[in-house]
Amino acid sequence: MNKLVKLFITSISAITLTLVSFTSSFAKVEGEYIVLGSAISLTGKYSSNGVHTQNGYNLAVERINKMGGVNVGGKSYKFEIIYYDDESNPKRAAQLAERLIKQDGVHYMLGPYSSGLTKAIAPVTEKYKIPMVEANGASRSLFTKGYKYLFAVLSPANQYLEVAIDLAVEKNGGKPVKIAMAFEQDAFSQDVRLGIVDAAKRTKSKIIIDDKLPKELNDMAATLSKVKAVKPDVLVVSGHTKGALTAVRQISEMKVDVPMLAMTHCDAAKLSKQHGKASEYALCASQWHKSLSYKDKFFGGGMKYAGDFNAKFGYEPPYQAAESSAALLVFKDAFERANSFDTKKVRDALAATDMQTFYGNIKFAEGGQNVSKPMVLFQVSCNDDGSKCENKVVAPTKWASAELVHPIPSWSKR
Amino acid sequence: MDFLIFQAPMLMVQASMDGILLGILFALIAYGMALQWGVMNIINIAQGELVIMGGYIAYFMYLSGIHPAFGIIVSPIIMYCVGWGMYKLVINKVVDKDLFTSILATFGISILAQQLMNFAFGADVVVAQSNFGTTMLFDNMVTIPNAKIFSGAVCVISAIILVVYMRKSKLGRAIRATAQNARAAKILGVDTEKVYAATFGINAALCGIAGACIAITFTLHPYTGLPYTVRSFMIVIIAGLGNLPAVAISGMGLGVFEEWADYLLGTEFRIAAVFSLLVIILVYRRFKLSRKREYLK
Numbered sequence: 001m002n003k004l005v006k007l008f009i010t011s012i013s014a015i016t017l018t019l020v021s022f023t024s025s026f027a028k029v030e031g032e033y034i035v036l037g038s039a040i041s042l043t044g045k046y047s048s049n050g051v052h053t054q055n056g057y058n059l060a061v062e063r064i065n066k067m068g069g070v071n072v073g074g075k076s077y078k079f080e081i082i083y084y085d086d087e088s089n090p091k092r093a094a095q096l097a098e099r100l101i102k103q104d105g106v107h108y109m110l111g112p113y114s115s116g117l118t119k120a121i122a123p124v125t126e127k128y129k130i131p132m133v134e135a136n137g138a139s140r141s142l143f144t145k146g147y148k149y150l151f152a153v154l155s156p157a158n159q160y161l162e163v164a165i166d167l168a169v170e171k172n173g174g175k176p177v178k179i180a181m182a183f184e185q186d187a188f189s190q191d192v193r194l195g196i197v198d199a200a201k202r203t204k205s206k207i208i209i210d211d212k213l214p215k216e217l218n219d220m221a222a223t224l225s226k227v228k229a230v231k232p233d234v235l236v237v238s239g240h241t242k243g244a245l246t247a248v249r250q251i252s253e254m255k256v257d258v259p260m261l262a263m264t265h266c267d268a269a270k271l272s273k274q275h276g277k278a279s280e281y282a283l284c285a286s287q288w289h290k291s292l293s294y295k296d297k298f299f300g301g302g303m304k305y306a307g308d309f310n311a312k313f314g315y316e317p318p319y320q321a322a323e324s325s326a327a328l329l330v331f332k333d334a335f336e337r338a339n340s341f342d343t344k345k346v347r348d349a350l351a352a353t354d355m356q357t358f359y360g361n362i363k364f365a366e367g368g369q370n371v372s373k374p375m376v377l378f379q380v381s382c383n384d385d386g387s388k389c390e391n392k393v394v395a396p397t398k399w400a401s402a403e404l405v406h407p408i409p410s411w412s413k414r
Numbered sequence: 415m416d417f418l419i420f421q422a423p424m425l426m427v428q429a430s431m432d433g434i435l436l437g438i439l440f441a442l443i444a445y446g447m448a449l450q451w452g453v454m455n456i457i458n459i460a461q462g463e464l465v466i467m468g469g470y471i472a473y474f475m476y477l478s479g480i481h482p483a484f485g486i487i488v489s490p491i492i493m494y495c496v497g498w499g500m501y502k503l504v505i506n507k508v509v510d511k512d513l514f515t516s517i518l519a520t521f522g523i524s525i526l527a528q529q530l531m532n533f534a535f536g537a538d539v540v541v542a543q544s545n546f547g548t549t550m551l552f553d554n555m556v557t558i559p560n561a562k563i564f565s566g567a568v569c570v571i572s573a574i575i576l577v578v579y580m581r582k583s584k585l586g587r588a589i590r591a592t593a594q595n596a597r598a599a600k601i602l603g604v605d606t607e608k609v610y611a612a613t614f615g616i617n618a619a620l621c622g623i624a625g626a627c628i629a630i631t632f633t634l635h636p637y638t639g640l641p642y643t644v645r646s647f648m649i650v651i652i653a654g655l656g657n658l659p660a661v662a663i664s665g666m667g668l669g670v671f672e673e674w675a676d677y678l679l680g681t682e683f684r685i686a687a688v689f690s691l692l693v694i695i696l697v698y699r700r701f702k703l704s705r706k707r708e709y710l711k
Contacts, residue, residue: 043533044529044532044537045532045537045635045636046537047532047536047537047635048536048537048538049537072501088537182681185682211680211681211682212680212681212682213681213682214681214682214684214685215640216638216640216685217627217684217685218632218633218638218641219436219632220431221428221673222429222432222437222673222676222677222681222684223676223681225428225429225432226418226425226677228421228557229418229424229425230418240539241538241539242539242633242635245539245540245541246632246633247533249541249632249633250559252563253548253557254559255550255555255557255560256546257552259479263592269538269539270538274540274541274543275541275543276543305449305559354510385475
């Protein structure tokens, strides 16, 4: 008897499971909705940037839907996104990608936050041949694996600070410079480092300090003492938000004078808000800045985007949000050009993307990275008491809205 | 490679000072760990989370306009209660069990604490500004942030206060008695349950002080507790339990060693160097012990 009951329960659950997977396998386009899926870090250590990413996605979905949606085969469709919280955990992200694709029947993916999580998801989307447009994974290794279904709207990590070296050389009258650099030992920062190494070779500059900071490190005192002793022309630091905050704190406390300081993650770290005047003159790599003059018909320009974002979410959009919004503009464009929901056709349309958005020009290289948009550098500039600081774009020259302050005044004069 | 540190001798002073000030901070955390390890035979994996929690208390004082340095007073008080509560909720159930159980329990607490802090305080890296300025020595060649000097002084003073307290006060005596022999202490009328709770509270309070110092000298993030746990664990292993001078010396020694390793071997090897040193010390100890055993035989 007992056995019979068990058998019965098993068969019922088997049937239910089959039904569930059967019905959901048509979920890619439901009625008038095109369903996109995304695993995103809503909790865990990336949750702040995960939320920026989600806000960026949502704003774009709302805007596109309001402005007529996506036109495929003469019919207008709306975007809808299924989100799952990946808890900032790569393993979880990969599982959720499987779930989105296999259970929820999602056929088009949006990227998660961070290179690490994108790396975890990319093999899954690749396996199922699901096109993924991602906006927050910049690590170079994402684009060297030969992925065919991965497209990134952002510039790869190695381009983040190259422009700073060019700027330093330019300010040095075209002569090579001495570079000191400190990079955390994680995939992203090491990619940024490779970019600097290339730039140094190209400009025949000399790298005199090349410190690789342990991930757990909270203290850069030794590196900065070395910098003080050898007096480089430019100091480059990348170690996510912790690295940026630690560097500025210790540079100001130890009174380290360098003519140029360039780093990443300044706005994610709320550098000028947390450190005030101490962060002044720091050069920061950014994928986007609201003052750039790119345009599109959905958001207008950067300033307009910033205003709309602020009105909806109550804070200034960091570039993580802007690039996420751009990912949806790319998807819409690709669907319309493909004029089909076939994943292969959408993928080919994505690969052929060549467009301008408020976030910048987007054109994908063979590896899937966006090669038609340069990184920008902004410099932190504060008022006299440091209560209000602003980021002003200083390079590349084409987009500059302010003059670069160079060299940075010494601490004795600040 | 010619070493920078030998070309610019002032760097030796700088490295040693940085190392000592870093080491003192770790030593204080390690002392808390040694105390409760010695008394309760519990290795607290959540030590680092207690530190970060203490740091956040100072940070929130800073946000509400109070100077974060006062965190060294407020934070230990709150953290004592947190530690006490933690004992009553979880630790008292594992205190007599074997070490493995307590490691698992505190490991669980550490994950929970991380997630709760992340939930409550957000995932941003934060700093509190002390605006203490900088001390410059030797014609500005050596610069020491006053916040670090302040933290070092605070750690030394709290350690001294604790030692005196352990020697002179009734509770201190009870704690020491319990550490020596819990059963005998119980028979002689010591309320060991209370002693355990107090010990755990004191440990958390020490972490609170260290955390407040970290808020003004380094950075805070809900997930950065682990390095503090590991480092204090290491210091305790080298110094042994219940030996404050040894904890202080091994803390500072490791700090200086780490800074020097940075100059001599490169930044990427500093942590590796510290751990290699640990292995060497442990192997050496074992070697010495086995020789001793030979004599006894």
